[in-house]
Amino acid sequence: MKRNPWRIFVDAVMRMSATRANYWSELGVDGVLCVLLLVLGWQRHAGGPLTALLAIGLGLFAFSFIEYFFHRWMFHTRVPLFAQGHDQHHARPLGYDSLPFFLPPAVLLALAGVFVLLMPTGFALLLAGAITFGYIVYGLSHFIIHHVRFRQPLLRRWAAAHHVHHYHPESNFGVTTPLWDVLLGTRYVRQPRSR
Ligand SMILES: [Zn+2]
C-alpha cells in the first residue's frame, strides 16, 4: 500500500523530535529569539523602565499559564503532534522527546507579531521576549528536574511535584510553578491511606 506523503513527513518529524540534536537545537533557536526580542524591545521601548518591567513581569506571568494550559489541555489530550511526544516523555522521562525544534520559536514569533499589531512595538516585543524567556526556563527546569538529584530541601520539593505528575498524570501540570495547580485545583494532595 502506498503511504501518503503527509504521513511520511509527520513520521519523520516525530522521529527527529526524539533526538538529542533536536532538543538542544530548539533551546539554541529559542535563546537567539529571546535575546533578539528583548534587545529590540528595549531599543524600541518608548516608556520608562517601569513599563518595561511591567511588560516583562506580565510576560512571565502569562507564560506560567501557557505552560499549565498546554500541559493540561494539549499534551494530556489527544492533540496529534503534542500528545505523541508527551506520551513518549511519560514513558521515558530521561529521553529527549520534545516538540520539533522549529515549532515553538515559530509560534513565539507569530505571537510577537500579533502583539506588535495590538500594542506599542517596544512593549509588545518585551512581552513576547519575556514569554520566550519563560519557555526557556521551563525547558531547562524540566530537564534538570529529571537529570539532577537535588540536596537542597526546597529544590527537592520543587522537583518532587513534577515527579508526582509522572505517577499521577491528572495532577501537578505546572513544572516551574505550582501556582495554577493551586488555583485550578489540580495540585496533588496525598490521599490518607485506607486500611
Ligand atoms: Zn517530566
Ligand SMILES: [Zn+2]
Ligand atoms: Zn505530563
